[in-house]
Amino acid sequence: MKKLAHFIIAFMLWQSANVGYAHEPIYGLGPETLPKYMNALEFGTRFSARAGTFQYEFGYGLGITQNWTVRLDAPAINNGSTYGLGDLRLRTKYVLWRKTAPGVLKRLTAIAVLRLPTTNENLGFNGATAMTLGIANGYESRRWYYFSDIGYTYFKSATDTQTASRFRYNLVGGIRPIKTGYLKPDLVLLIELNGELSGKMRIDGNKQQKTGGNTLAVAPGFLLSYRNLMLKAGAQFGIAKTKNVNKIATNGLISLEYHF
Amino acid sequence: MQTRNVKKQIIIRLLLLCAFVFIQAGAKADSVTQEENKTYIRIWVDGMACPFCAYGLEKKVKKIKEATDFYVGINEGFIMFVVPTDKQPSKEALEKMVKEAGFMARKIEYAEEPFKIKEGG
Numbered sequence: 477m478k479k480l481a482h483f484i485i486a487f488m489l490w491q492s493a494n495v496g497y498a499h500e501p502i503y504g505l506g507p508e509t510l511p512k513y514m515n516a517l518e519f520g521t522r523f524s525a526r527a528g529t530f531q532y533e534f535g536y537g538l539g540i541t542q543n544w545t546v547r548l549d550a551p552a553i554n555n556g557s558t559y560g561l562g563d564l565r566l567r568t569k570y571v572l573w574r575k576t577a578p579g580v581l582k583r584l585t586a587i588a589v590l591r592l593p594t595t596n597e598n599l600g601f602n603g604a605t606a607m608t609l610g611i612a613n614g615y616e617s618r619r620w621y622y623f624s625d626i627g628y629t630y631f632k633s634a635t636d637t638q639t640a641s642r643f644r645y646n647l648v649g650g651i652r653p654i655k656t657g658y659l660k661p662d663l664v665l666l667i668e669l670n671g672e673l674s675g676k677m678r679i680d681g682n683k684q685q686k687t688g689g690n691t692l693a694v695a696p697g698f699l700l701s702y703r704n705l706m707l708k709a710g711a712q713f714g715i716a717k718t719k720n721v722n723k724i725a726t727n728g729l730i731s732l733e734y735h736f
Numbered sequence: 737m738q739t740r741n742v743k744k745q746i747i748i749r750l751l752l753l754c755a756f757v758f759i760q761a762g763a764k765a766d767s768v769t770q771e772e773n774k775t776y777i778r779i780w781v782d783g784m785a786c787p788f789c790a791y792g793l794e795k796k797v798k799k800i801k802e803a804t805d806f807y808v809g810i811n812e813g814f815i816m817f818v819v820p821t822d823k824q825p826s827k828e829a830l831e832k833m834v835k836e837a838g839f840m841a842r843k844i845e846y847a848e849e850p851f852k853i854k855e856g857g
Contacts, residue, residue: 499786511792512836542838576783576840578813616785618811652786658808662787701788735791 502697502710503670504646505625507585507614510539520731530554543571560596579618603634621650638678645671661702668695689719704735773821778851780814780843792837
């Protein structure tokens with residue numbers, strides 16, 4: 477039962493574990509990379525209704541080249557009674573294809589995420605190192621935004637509980653309602669459809685039959701920027717599920733990103 | 737004797753006035769020369785969809801020595817700035833700069849006069 481509780485908390489945190497860069501999905505992977513030698517700092521907080529946890533996230537990103545960005549995220553979790561470090565994540569993105577036109581940018585980006593099991597045992601530690609490989613594409617214009625991505629996550633557990641691999645997919649649309657100038661606040665509204673297909677969890681090598689399935693969530697959000705500062709906020713609501721998985725728990729996030 | 741002193745005073749004042757006029761004229765000539773030595777650069781940038789992303793270009797332009805008056809026409813798709821003519825960057829250097837910011841320079845223009853700005857931003 478304790479193992480299952482830890483799994484649920486870890487699952488909830490994993491659901492909301494991806495903060496994007498700049499103009500890209502809040503919950504999806506996104507194709508955005510930083511300009512060469514651009515630094516990005518991000519501080520955000522998330523709340524998961526079902527797990528009852530607050531997660532504070534500090535991220536640092538660096539554009540190695542215009543096509544290659546690396547980023548380190550260090551979350552801190554507060555579940556009401558305990559406070560501690562969450563799973564550290566090292567992320568990298570590489571733009572495979574880029575096409576530009578006046579006011580339009582299209583990109584196809586490969587993404588890799590390594591998640592290290594650094595969460596305290598009382599905060600949902602499941603001893604699993606996770607590796608995500610994904611691909612994201614994006615269309616950005618002065619008015620419209622479209623993004624889609626897919627990602628596969630493999631867990632390597634140090635305990636007897638083997639978390640099931642997951643396949644995530646996202647579809648995102650966005651609009652800039654007012655086309656403002658450079659030195660004016662810029663608002664983009666987003667609506668995301670986040671899906672996840674998970675396999676069966678294993679305990680002591682045995683497949684747990686009552687695990688695995690498909691979940692679908694919808695997540696409205698916004699990105700509000702002023703020059704090199706961006707405020708992002710969103711909320712995710714589970715809308716459907718199949719088989720033995722829970723609906724994605726309602727959660728929300730707000731974060732501030734600074735480029736320098 | 738008094739008349740002589742008055743004449744002397746007038747001559748001194750006229751000389752001072754002439755000196756002042758010459759100094760002013762010289763300063764104006766210098767400023768005109770400096771104005772003439774400015775190069776206005778406008779780069780039409782493809783892929784610039786949002787102001788937050790355009791900050792990458794601002795950061796790059798500010799690394800160009802003595803570049804001033806940076807302006808982004810986000811809705812028209814260009815950036816502009818001014819440099820001293822003797823420090824004017826080459827087209828290749830500007831193309832590289834724009835590429836490193838994640839965009840593509842479609843057209844680069846150099847001018848001795850300021851470009852006209854239509855956008856209000």
